[in-house]
Amino acid sequence: MRRRKNHAVFLDRDGVIIEDVHYLRHSDQLKIIPGAASAIKKLRKAGLKIVVVSNQSAVARGFITRGALEAVHRRLKSKLRAQGGAWDAIYYCPHHPQAGRRVKCDCRKPGIGMLRAAARKFKLDLEQSYLIGDTTTDMRTARNAGCKGVLVKTGKSGRDGTYKANPDATCRNLAQAASWVIKKDKMF
Ligand SMILES: [Mg+2]
Numbered sequence: 001m002r003r004r005k006n007h008a009v010f011l012d013r014d015g016v017i018i019e020d021v022h023y024l025r026h027s028d029q030l031k032i033i034p035g036a037a038s039a040i041k042k043l044r045k046a047g048l049k050i051v052v053v054s055n056q057s058a059v060a061r062g063f064i065t066r067g068a069l070e071a072v073h074r075r076l077k078s079k080l081r082a083q084g085g086a087w088d089a090i091y092y093c094p095h096h097p098q099a100g101r102r103v104k105c106d107c108r109k110p111g112i113g114m115l116r117a118a119a120r121k122f123k124l125d126l127e128q129s130y131l132i133g134d135t136t137t138d139m140r141t142a143r144n145a146g147c148k149g150v151l152v153k154t155g156k157s158g159r160d161g162t163y164k165a166n167p168d169a170t171c172r173n174l175a176q177a178a179s180w181v182i183k184k185d186k187m188f
């Protein structure tokens, strides 16, 4: 029997899990959006892999070091875990095409390098995975990867105007998005 590939929920970090702070540098600035941890818990219980994918050009811009950023992520993960909702993996893109070493990478969203790396690691079926984000860049990333895109009205609420967003669903917040995803995933 062929084993079913895993389904994942890719989550943007800023404006989805935590309040969007302009270039967050320190874990003191971490504010989990109400309901986010329990939403992650529900998604995991439904058998989905949770993978955070975040553009962190603050590194290229010299606002934060990789070490400090990873310390912020450890702190965030332990806060979420305390509420029952930690992720399986987190990926971040430290690059920016016009800042620092001006790296043109394929990990910066809407590139799908981070999603591809997770797909290899967790044997994911990207076509049956989801990306929940607060920007049109996230929605473009979902399209590029062949995932379903869910736009949330927290953070930038899709008002960044970078791309034409075509979300598969629009939800109030991560909690509502999680319910949508779980319902949809049962139909596969
Ligand atoms: Mg965001």
Ligand SMILES: [Zn+2]
Pocket: 093, 094, 095, 105, 106, 107, 108
């Ligand atoms: Zn990158």
